[in-house]
Amino acid sequence: MTFARPDPLSALGTPSGIPSWVSSARAEALEDVAFFSGAALSHLHFVLEREEVPLALLRDRLALRAAEACVAHFGRPERAGELRDAVAFLQPGDSPGPAGDIYLSWRRAVERPMSIEALGRALPAFEPGQIAAWFDAGKGLPVTRAVMVLEAVLREVPRADVAGLILADAALAQALGWDHFVPLLAAALKRADLRKQGDDLRLACHRALISSASEAVRQAADLARRAAHLKAVAPKLRAKGAGSAIEMFLTRDAMAPSALPLTDRAARRLCDRLVDLGAVRELTGRDTFRLYGV
Known part of the structure; x- marks a missing residue:
């Protein structure tokens, strides 16, 4: 008899994702x-x-x-x-x-x-x-x-x-x-x-x-879920450099628009667009000096 290896990403029956007999x-x-x-x-x-x-x-x-x-x-x-x-x-x-x-x-x-x-x-x-x-x-x-x-x-x-x-x-x-x-x-x-x-x-x-x-x-x-959604909305982005920006969001906890490979205005518009699409979050709650992350 053989047993299938459990899927750790789908084993989310407990808040931690670790089996309850371990986490408790x-x-x-x-x-x-x-x-x-x-x-x-x-x-x-x-x-x-x-x-x-x-x-x-x-x-x-x-x-x-x-x-x-x-x-x-x-x-x-x-x-x-x-x-x-x-x-x-x-x-x-x-x-x-x-x-x-x-x-x-x-x-x-x-x-x-x-x-x-x-x-x-x-x-x-x-x-x-x-x-x-x-x-x-x-x-x-x-x-x-x-x-x-x-x-x-x-x-x-x-x-x-x-x-x-x-x-x-x-x-x-x-x-x-x-x-x-x-x-x-x-x-x-x-x-x-x-x-x-x-x-x-x-x-x-x-x-x-x-x-x-x-x-x-x-x-x-x-x-994993958030990254999948970000990749799914990527084709909707028309800004030049958007692909490189997506890759940066997939590697860093937080990004300032100025760090993205776009002009300042284009970077801010891209971040706002991604927020509207539910693909990234604004992390600071500020009107200026904002940071964004998956």
């Missing part, structure tokens, strides 16, 4: 929580293989979520809207500020396939050799590797939470065979969790992965 688990023992986090990661892995999921866009949106969590860890007030503004309207030579720097680190980390060079671009305060040494600290199963990397970074530089979380997610992704890493740990770990060690930290990371993998699956399903 209340296990306490480390081995039990590890089992459920493995099931959640397996489900996410199937979703990331689906061609209809706009992976670059998903990673970029999860990077914003991770950055927002890291900013909150440092007690700063900026949330998603402020982080988008800090980066979207950044001019050459400008500083995005501390919160914007955190967001830029996460965005740069997800943009390119994983390598020490790419991680160094995301974490310019650290030498490539140091990054490589931390990255090589992880051994064993995926979550164990991620925890060991996080511990290695924070043991050497106790306040380097962002670097530790980025490298831990990268180690996890590499162990799972992913070319790009998907931000998962930062959004669901509490600041107090980062001061834990050993089994206590592993337990916190497994729990965080159940939550974050569930959210990633939910967002993947939502973005």
